[in-house]
Amino acid sequence: MKANPQPRIILYGRHSTSMQTATSSVDQVASCVSLVDRLGGVVIDTFVDPELSGYRRNRPGLTKIIQAAKAGIVDIIVCESLDRLARDAEDVAWIGKILAYHRVQLHTVSEGHVDEIKFAVAGLLGTIFLKHLVDKTIRGMEAAVLAGRFAGGRAYGYKRAAKLDAKGEVIPGILEIDEETAEVVRRIFAWFAAGLSSIQIATRLNEEGVPGPRGGQWNASTIRGDPKKLVGILNNPLYEGRLVWGRRQWRKNPDSDQRERRYRLRDPSEWVEVDVPDLRIVGEADWQAARLEMTRRRRQPSSAAQAGKPRAKHLLSSLIRCSICGSSYTISGKDYYRCAGQKERGTCTNTISVRKEPIETATLAILQSHLLSEEHARIFVEEFQREAARLVRLDSQANEAGQVRRQQLEMELSHLTQNLLGGLVSPILMDMISDREAELARLSAQTVGATARKPADILPHPVLLQRFSEKVTALRTSLDDVTIRSEAAGALATLIESVTIYPHGEHGPEAEVVARVSDLLAWATNDNAAPKGGGCSSMAVVAGTGFEPVTFRL
Numbered sequence: 003m004k005a006n007p008q009p010r011i012i013l014y015g016r017h018s019t020s021m022q023t024a025t026s027s028v029d030q031v032a033s034c035v036s037l038v039d040r041l042g043g044v045v046i047d048t049f050v051d052p053e054l055s056g057y058r059r060n061r062p063g064l065t066k067i068i069q070a071a072k073a074g075i076v077d078i079i080v081c082e083s084l085d086r087l088a089r090d091a092e093d094v095a096w097i098g099k100i101l102a103y104h105r106v107q108l109h110t111v112s113e114g115h116v117d118e119i120k121f122a123v124a125g126l127l128g129t130i131f132l133k134h135l136v137d138k139t140i141r142g143m144e145a146a147v148l149a150g151r152f153a154g155g156r157a158y159g160y161k162r163a164a165k166l167d168a169k170g171e172v173i174p175g176i177l178e179i180d181e182e183t184a185e186v187v188r189r190i191f192a193w194f195a196a197g198l199s200s201i202q203i204a205t206r207l208n209e210e211g212v213p214g215p216r217g218g219q220w221n222a223s224t225i226r227g228d229p230k231k232l233v234g235i236l237n238n239p240l241y242e243g244r245l246v247w248g249r250r251q252w253r254k255n256p257d258s259d260q261r262e263r264r265y266r267l268r269d270p271s272e273w274v275e276v277d278v279p280d281l282r283i284v285g286e287a288d289w290q291a292a293r294l295e296m297t298r299r300r301r302q303p304s305s306a307a308q309a310g311k312p313r314a315k316h317l318l319s320s321l322i323r324c325s326i327c328g329s330s331y332t333i334s335g336k337d338y339y340r341c342a343g344q345k346e347r348g349t350c351t352n353t354i355s356v357r358k359e360p361i362e363t364a365t366l367a368i369l370q371s372h373l374l375s376e377e378h379a380r381i382f383v384e385e386f387q388r389e390a391a392r393l394v395r396l397d398s399q400a401n402e403a404g405q406v407r408r409q410q411l412e413m414e415l416s417h418l419t420q421n422l423l424g425g426l427v428s429p430i431l432m433d434m435i436s437d438r439e440a441e442l443a444r445l446s447a448q449t450v451g452a453t454a455r456k457p458a459d460i461l462p463h464p465v466l467l468q469r470f471s472e473k474v475t476a477l478r479t480s481l482d483d484v485t486i487r488s489e490a491a492g493a494l495a496t497l498i499e500s501v502t503i504y505p506h507g508e509h510g511p512e513a514e515v516v517a518r519v520s521d522l523l524a525w526a527t528n529d530n531a532a533p534k535g536g537g538c539s540s541m542a543v544v545a546g547t548g549f550e551p552v553t554f555r556l
Contacts (some may be wrong), residue, residue, distance in 0.1 A: 009043040009077040012070060014063060016051040016086045027052045030082040037080055037111055046076065056089040059096075065120045068097075071104040074542045083112035084120070094121055157240060158215040159184045159283050177281060184283045186212055191196050191227060191284050195291035198225040200236075205348025222346045229296060231267060236296065239275075242289045243282030247274045318364045318501060326352040333358070341503070355507040361513060368515045399551055406443055 015030035049063035098121035098447035204220040227234010322331035327350040329343035343350030
């Protein structure tokens with residue numbers, strides 16, 4: 003009789019923060035060795051996720067475990083405890099369903115074999131743990147603020163004070179003024195009150211070589227910030243001796259594998275404010291002078307905004323680049339694009355401002371008349387037809403394989419049913435019948451729902467060029483309609499790769515428009531909407547042509 007092969011095992015470890023021992027994940031894996039011996043398996047791989055929260059699904063180690071389970075190359079996952087894999091109830095259930103579907107077991111040092119009931123209990127306990135952890139953390143931070151301690155990260159103009167408690171340990175959150183950076187703060191307030199703009203202040207600081215709050219260059223937005231959110235150098239209440247905490251309520255987006263954090267601004271009545279006069283950097287006169295200057299410069303909302311009308315999207319937003327520093331060109335004033343490196347930081351020598359209407363008009367004209375040639379269209383049509391034929395062949399092979407598998411399942415079900423009628427009833431037999439019935443139903447549903455792919459037809463390349471030109475003309479017309487301008491601008495962003503401004507071209511300032519030919523022709527071949535009663539499909543086409551640049555004078 004042939005012996006059963008040893009189960010294939012993957013070990014996993016994870017720890018959350020750098021505050022834990024650097025080898026914590028590796029230590030967890032080491033603690034699983036005795037469990038592996040009891041299971042009688044062989045370790046085929048080990049994955050660890052050091053300094054990563056269990057709330058994130060896209061951890062590299064966890065991703066590799068899921069991939070291994072789906073590939074059928076692992077039989078058992080072993081870790082120290084289930085909360086190493088996940089804490090959130092939704093994530094615990096998600097991992098449990100994937101492992102169960104692919105017949106992979108989970109064993110932990112703490113819980114032993116984790117079955118469906120243990121998965122459910124662990125999800126509940128994990129949710130309770132996370133809720134208590136958040137509540138306890140918030141209470142601790144609020145208590146620290148009420149005691150006059152800083153509960154945030156770094157604060158420009160200050161440094162951490164090394165004050166010890168009765169046990170000789172450093173008290174967290176104690177700040178003291180850092181005179182070197184505090185002087186920069188005072189200069190910013192004085193310059194702003196004297197009439198300098200935030201752009202001029204950022205330029206001056208960068209010219210002097212003063213490092214920004216994060217060690218890089220200064221931006222105008224770092225200085226100006228947002229008065230409503232109390233962010234930015236000019237709005238930080240700590241500089242006038244007020245410690246404000248709890249302005250934002252952070253939430254994690256459940257629709258993201260990274261669980262990125264988003265926040266809402268709380269009502270000011272919910273904020274916690276504490277007077278900390280020892281931390282005041284800016285005098286009362288300078289603080290009030292900056293407030294008055296900010297009020298004076300505040301722009302009144304436009305009539306369109308007051309009427310609740312949507313702002314028109316700038317057609318080339320995020321597409322125009324500076325050839326000198328690589329920064330984006332952003333709107334400056336009402337009708338001009340300008341290099342953000344020169345405008346916001348004052349670090350770029352490119353002072354060329356470009357009128358919005360002429361460059362948008364020229365870009366559309368280039369798109370319509372110069373970025374496509376008959377040769378580009380011919381190559382595209384050939385590649386399209388070759389790819390379409392390949393997909394038809396794949397469909398035919400998949401249909402044949404599905405038919406063979408359905409016949410196998412029907413034969414196996416017939417044999418299993420005969421055993422059942424003969425009195426050989428067991429849980430394993432019932433599971434086998436259930437699994438095969440489910441697979442047969444899925445394959446049958448796919449057969450009913452699928453329609454045979456027909457060989458794709460594509461227009462001859464001369465007609466394709468004409469159709470592309472007509473669609474660009476329609477796109478230009480739609481840009482005049484404010485109600486659909488944003489959609490039209492979005493379509494343009496998918497067609498044009500970049501518009502680069504060269505201030506020192508051969509014949510003066512020039513702009514270079516670059517587009518991918520395959521994107522242009524694919525757009526020309528797709529209708530704006532599927533016809534009634536018909537289906538629509540997409541196809542990835544690797545065209546033999548790449549980026550095509552066209553240059554024009556400004």
